[in-house]
Every structure is written in C-alpha cells, then in structure tokens.
Amino acid sequence: MVTITIGEFTRVEGNGEADIIIENGEVKEVKLKIVEGPRFFELLTLGRYYYDVPDLEARICAICYLSHSVASVLGIERAFNVEVPREVMLLRELGLLGEFLESHALHLYLLVAPDVFGYPDAIKMASKHGELVKEGLSIKAFGNYIREVIGGREIHGINVKPGGFGRYPTIEELEKIEQNSEALLRFAKRAVNVFADLKFYGAKAEHFVATNSYLYGDKLIACDEEVFDYYEHIEEKTLPYSFAKQSKYKGDIFMVGALPRVMLKSEQLTPLAKKLFEDHREKLSQGYVSLNNLAQAIELVYALEKAKEIARELLDKGLSCENVPVEVQEGEGIGYVEAPRGVLIHHYKIDSKGNISYSNIITPTALNHAIMELSLYEEAKKNYGSLDEKTFVQRLEETVRAFDPCISCSVHLVKL
Amino acid sequence: MEKVRIGFYALTSCYGCQLQFAMMDEIVQLLDKANIECWFMVDRDSDEEREVDIAFIEGSVSTQEEIELIKKIREKAKIVIAVGSCAIHGGVQSWGKDKELEELWKTVYGDGRVKFEPKMAEPVENYIKVDYKLYGCPPEKKDFLYALGTFLIGSWPEDIDYPVCVECRLNGNPCILIEKGEPCLGPLTTAGCDARCPSFNIACIGCRGAVGYGVAWFDSLAREFKKKGLTKEEILERMRIFNAHNPKLEEMINKVFEEGE
Numbered sequence: 001m002v003t004i005t006i007g008e009f010t011r012v013e014g015n016g017e018a019d020i021i022i023e024n025g026e027v028k029e030v031k032l033k034i035v036e037g038p039r040f041f042e043l044l045t046l047g048r049y050y051y052d053v054p055d056l057e058a059r060i061c062a063i064c065y066l067s068h069s070v071a072s073v074l075g076i077e078r079a080f081n082v083e084v085p086r087e088v089m090l091l092r093e094l095g096l097l098g099e100f101l102e103s104h105a106l107h108l109y110l111l112v113a114p115d116v117f118g119y120p121d122a123i124k125m126a127s128k129h130g131e132l133v134k135e136g137l138s139i140k141a142f143g144n145y146i147r148e149v150i151g152g153r154e155i156h157g158i159n160v161k162p163g164g165f166g167r168y169p170t171i172e173e174l175e176k177i178e179q180n181s182e183a184l185l186r187f188a189k190r191a192v193n194v195f196a197d198l199k200f201y202g203a204k205a206e207h208f209v210a211t212n213s214y215l216y217g218d219k220l221i222a223c224d225e226e227v228f229d230y231y232e233h234i235e236e237k238t239l240p241y242s243f244a245k246q247s248k249y250k251g252d253i254f255m256v257g258a259l260p261r262v263m264l265k266s267e268q269l270t271p272l273a274k275k276l277f278e279d280h281r282e283k284l285s286q287g288y289v290s291l292n293n294l295a296q297a298i299e300l301v302y303a304l305e306k307a308k309e310i311a312r313e314l315l316d317k318g319l320s321c322e323n324v325p326v327e328v329q330e331g332e333g334i335g336y337v338e339a340p341r342g343v344l345i346h347h348y349k350i351d352s353k354g355n356i357s358y359s360n361i362i363t364p365t366a367l368n369h370a371i372m373e374l375s376l377y378e379e380a381k382k383n384y385g386s387l388d389e390k391t392f393v394q395r396l397e398e399t400v401r402a403f404d405p406c407i408s409c410s411v412h413l414v415k416l
Numbered sequence: 417m418e419k420v421r422i423g424f425y426a427l428t429s430c431y432g433c434q435l436q437f438a439m440m441d442e443i444v445q446l447l448d449k450a451n452i453e454c455w456f457m458v459d460r461d462s463d464e465e466r467e468v469d470i471a472f473i474e475g476s477v478s479t480q481e482e483i484e485l486i487k488k489i490r491e492k493a494k495i496v497i498a499v500g501s502c503a504i505h506g507g508v509q510s511w512g513k514d515k516e517l518e519e520l521w522k523t524v525y526g527d528g529r530v531k532f533e534p535k536m537a538e539p540v541e542n543y544i545k546v547d548y549k550l551y552g553c554p555p556e557k558k559d560f561l562y563a564l565g566t567f568l569i570g571s572w573p574e575d576i577d578y579p580v581c582v583e584c585r586l587n588g589n590p591c592i593l594i595e596k597g598e599p600c601l602g603p604l605t606t607a608g609c610d611a612r613c614p615s616f617n618i619a620c621i622g623c624r625g626a627v628g629y630g631v632a633w634f635d636s637l638a639r640e641f642k643k644k645g646l647t648k649e650e651i652l653e654r655m656r657i658f659n660a661h662n663p664k665l666e667e668m669i670n671k672v673f674e675e676g677e
Contacts, residue, residue: 056508059430059432060430063431065432152616155436155554156623159618161618
C-alpha cells in the first residue's frame with residue numbers, strides 16, 4: 001500500500017491535508033484531514049451574555065466574519081422573538097453582499113484564474129493578465145469597503161447587533177455603494193466569460209442544500225423540494241483522522257455553496273445575473289463541483305446588481321436609523337446564512353437571564369467535507385497512473401480549490 | 417544594502433491578521449525593501465526552514481507541532497513579533513484555560529475518536545521570548561506599517577501606554593460608559609485603534625488587551641463602574657474574552673476597584 005500525501009492546503013477553515021491511499025496500483029481511498037487545532041468556539045459562548053456573542057463568533061473566520069455575526073444575530077433574535085424592520089434586514093443583506101464580493105473575487109481572480117491560464121500563482125499571472133488581476137482586486141476592495149461601512153471594520157467589525165446596528169451608513173456612503181456597484185458590473189460580466197470555460201472535474205453531488213432566501217433564511221431547502229431545519233435531515237459524525245466533522249443529508253452526500261444557490265434559487269437572482277444563469281443553465285445542470293466557480297462569477301454580477309438595488313431603495317426611502325429594543329426571554333433560535341462558500345448555521349438556546357445555554361455552529365466547509373473527499377477520490381481514481389505525479393497532484397489541488405474551502409489562499413500547497 | 421528578510425507564520429487562528437496585512441496597498445512598497453522568506457498566504461515559494469531578520473507570528477499555540485514550530489522560528493529569527501490577540505494573550509479560544517481539556521473535547525466530539533493531540537490555546541510568549549507585540553483582533557494596518565517601517569530604518573518601535581479613552585475623547589464621541597451605562601472596556605484597553613468600536617457607538621470589547629500601565633483616572637473609573645451597577649467580576653469576565661492569559665489583568669482590575677473605594 002502506498003499513500004500519497006498532499007500536505008498543507010494551509011487554509012481550509014485552517015490547516016488541511018489529504019491522503020491518497022493506493023493499493024495494487026489503484027486508488028482505494030481518499031482521506032481529507034482538517035488538522036487545524038480545535039478552538040471550541042461553541043463552548044466559548046456557553047453561559048455568556050448574548051450581547052457579545054456575535055462579536056465572538058465573528059472570530060471564527062476572517063474571510064467571512066460578517067456571515068458569522070449575521071447568523072449569530074439572527075439566531076439570537078429568533079430566540080427572543082425580535083422582528084427587525086426591512087431597513088435593518090436590507091443593510092444586513094448589503095453587508096453579506098459585500099462579503100460575497102470580497103470573498104468570491106479573492107477566490108476567482110487570485111486563486112482559480114492562475115489554473116485557468118496555467119500559471120503557478122496570481123503574481124506570475126499578472127505579467128500577462130494584469131488587467132484581469134486589477135479588475136479582481138477592485139471588486140475585492142469594494143467588497144471590503146462595504147464590510148467596513150456595514151460591519152464596522154474590514155475584518156472582525158462589531159457593528160452588527162441584535163436589534164440593529166451601532167452606527168447606520170451615511171447618505172454619502174450609500175451613494176458611493178450605488179455608484180461603485182454600477183461601475184464594477186462590466187468587470188463581473190467579463191469574469192463570467194473567463195470562468196465559463198472551465199473543465200468539468202470533481203464529483204457530482206447527490207443533493208444540493210441552501211437557505212430559503214438568497215442570502216439567509218429561516219429554513220433550509222434541498223433539491224428534492226424538502227423545506228427543513230438542519231437537525232431534521234443533516235447528520236454529523238466525527239472522523240478519526242480529522243478535527244472537522246462530516247455531514248450527510250438524509251444519509252447522502254450533498255453540497256452547499258454558489259452552485260447549489262444558483263441552481264435552487266435562480267428565481268431570486270437579479271435581472272442580468274438571471275440572464276447569465278439562463279445562458280449557462282445547461283452547463284451548470286451537469287452538477288460537477290468545478291462549476292461552483294462559474295456560479296460564483298454569476299454571483300459577482302448578482303451581488304453588484306443587488307447592492308445597487310438596495311442602496312437605491314434605502315436612498316429613496318431615507319434611513320430611520322432606529323434599532324428594535326431587544327427584550328431578553330428564554331428561547332431557542334437558529335440563524336441560517338449563506339456565507340460565500342455555503343450554508344452557515346448558528347443555533348442557540350438562551351436562558352431567561354439572556355445567557356447562552358446551548359450553542360451549535362456548523363460551517364459550510366464542514367458541510368462540504370464529504371463531497372470534497374468524494375471529489376478527490378473520483379479525480380484521483382480517474383487520473384492515477386495516466387498523469388505524472390506533479391500534474392496528478394495539481395489536478396487534486398484544483399478540485400479542492402473549486403469548493404473555495406474557506407480562504408483557499410493557501411490551497412496552493414504542495415509539499416510532497 | 418542587503419534586503420531585510422521577513423517571515424510571517426500562522427498558528428491556530430482565523431488568519432485575519434495576515435489577511436489584513438497582505439491586502440494593504442502599502443505592502444507593495446514595503447516588500448520592495450524586504451525579502452519574503454516565508455509567508456504562505458502571499459508567496460508560493462515559502463519555507464519555514466529559512467533564517468529571517470523579522471518573524472511575525474499570528475495565532476495561539478494549540479498543538480504540539482506548533483510548539484516545535486515556534487521554537488524553530490525563534491532560533492532562525494533575530495526579532496520575533498507576536499501579532500494579534502491570539503499570539504499575545506491566547507485569543508478568544510483560550511477563554512477556558514482553567515477548564516479540563518478532556519471535558520471540552522467530549523462536549524464537541526462526543527465519544528468519537530480523533531487521532532490528534534490538541535492542547536489548550538496559549539500565547540506564544542509561554543514558550544519563546546517575544547521582542548515586540550502588535551495588539552488587536554486584528555491589529556490595525558497602521559500598527560503593522562509603523563512596526564515594520566521602524567524596523568526597516570533600523571530603529572525600535574514604541575509601546576502604547578495609554579487607553580482607548582484617549583483616542584475616543586479626541587474623536588469627540590459621547591461616552592458609552594457614562595452616557596449609556598454599557599460595559600465599555602475602553603478605559604482599561606490599550607489604544608491604537610482610534611477608538612474604532614466606540615466610534616461605531618459600540619462598547620469596547622477589549623481586543624487590544626489590558627493597558628499595561630496605571631492611569632490617572634482609575635479611581636473615577638471604578639466609581640463609574642459601580643454607579644452603573646457593573647461589578648468587578650463582570651468587568652473581569654468581559655476583559656477575559658481577549659485577555660485570558662494576560663498575567664497582569666487581575667492585578668490591574670484589583671487596583672481599579674481598590675482605588676475607587
């Protein structure tokens with residue numbers, strides 16, 4: 001038995017590796033290992049007063065901290081039966097769109113594009129495709145700008161709170177968001193062309209899972225038309241070789257992320273994004289995980305159109321800047337958010353004093369663990385023996401990268 | 417002149433510190449004057465085995481491997497800088513430093529077996545000598561710029577010895593503690609963030625760590641805490657979020673509440 005280890009795709013919610021186990025010249029098994037030290041985030045909040053909890057949970061991840069704080073806030077508000085007005089929800093959506101822009105741009109332009117054009121990294125790619133890299137960086141910078149305005153800081157801001165915000169954006173900031181969304185749209189359209197030609201690779205998921213609204217939800221939906229709470233059909237189990245757990249939907253392997261979102265929720269896309277989706281519907285329906293990249297490019301268009309729409313609506317109506325008072329009561333609530341890389345779940349029980357008595361957090365990279373492993377297995381099986389070892393490993397890297405496993409920055413390995 | 421050699425290393429963390437710095441516009445100019453020997457997020461050609469002049473370390477020490485790694489970094493680096501609240505005080509993940517690891521482990525993973533040996537999160541300083549610290553979760557971009565820029569011209573950056581309140585006053589913000597009665601930790605927390613959270617009308621959560629020096633208004637501060645019904649235990653508990661491993665924390669809080677007697 002031979003084991004090929006792909007060491008250190010340093011960032012899949014931290015530190016990840018894969019073992020490709022080969023027996024009698026054939027790929028027998030693939031083990032995707034998350035070896036980042038555990039941080040016990042769920043326990044960190046136990047017994048703690050609800051008010052600081054969204055800020056603590058944000059620290060789970062730098063790349064999608066706002067998704068974590070919004071999911072946390074939604075869970076807490078549902079536990080307290082707090083209803084926030086449309087204005088607050090729209091601003092939260094705006095923040096999440098900023099996170100899509102920042103995260104998708106980083107992933108597509110700096111990490112996936114070098115694969116498309118055959119370069120080892122974005123720095124070397126920039127000499128030939130400088131314009132494209134610059135376009136990506138300007139979308140990313142704009143996403144960060146939105147995160148700073150809505151979230152309070154580019155990374156780990158504290159502005160999103162149960163009941164509303166610490167500070168509301170100014171007219172000037174909303175105008176800037178509207179103008180930049182419009183100006184950057186042509187770059188995003190070009191991205192869809194660039195990523196439409198990607199090869200098919202990876203596995204096909206048996207199921208897609210997403211939240212019922214485009215950016216967040218009060219329930220999950222699946223491609224078999226089920227509408228459900230996560231604990232009804234998603235089961236987590238511990239693996240001996242990984243700090244991250246593995247999940248199944250009704251016992252089957254499933255996927256969360258941009259591809260499931262556009263496939264399940266195309267009706268909610270903005271006009272141009274919808275048109276681009278229709279143009280590529282046939283291809284996307286093939287369901288290979290590599291198509292997640294194309295879906296992300298379509299979502300860049302969606303995020304810009306939607307951000308513009310929200311900024312305009314808020315400018316027309318004017319902001320009331322009023323928070324809803326939060327009254328502490330015993331309760332239970334789940335926040336579902338679409339983080340850039342898929343469904344993110346924060347589930348809390350809160351006691352009558354406002355202290356957290358139960359907490360469960362499930363991240364998209366954990367939900368995708370099984371389909372990532374399966375994709376690696378299928379690619380390894382297909383290519384072992386026919387590709388030289390360097391190209392073989394490179395292909396497996398690309399496969400993991402398609403999932404955008406947390407800030408895949410570091411899924412640039414490779415120490416063999 | 418030979419270029420300064422830089423390394424940026426990550427232990428257990430959210431990778432936010434290096435993400436913050438990697439995305440700075442000014443980094444391009446700085447990096448012109450430096451050789452990156454190891455920074456996996458920025459440079460594919462990175463190697464932990466190389467010698468460096470300045471080593472930046474982010475994250476808490478949370479596995480046996482990480483202990484070995486930082487010892488190696490210390491041997492190969494002239495200056496070691498701990499970056500962010502995880503590297504300096506263990507970060508939010510070290511809240512439970514007094515709890516039994518096995519107990520935590522069981523709660524999250526049940527009886528399922530995982531073949532790794534984790535340990536409780538600890539600051540880098542528990543294992544190696546640290547020469548300078550960049551506070552914050554994450555530190556501000558200008559913290560990084562200041563420290564690196566100062567080292568690059570052959571000087572040594574200074575410590576910040578005053579609390580967030582100073583910057584908050586300069587910004588003309590209404591006081592969150594006095595006017596809203598919320599448990600703002602600004603008076604106890606090291607400045608340098610330009611009072612970021614209070615400027616968003618949010619009580620400071622202490623991410624830059626307890627200010628390491630006594631300040632003149634400790635007595636009035638303690639009276640204010642008491643007046644708002646905030647006990648020593650509550651303030652201590654809130655400060656612990658980002659200060660679990662700060663050896664001076666309790667001493668400082670005691671001092672605050674004694675002076676207000």
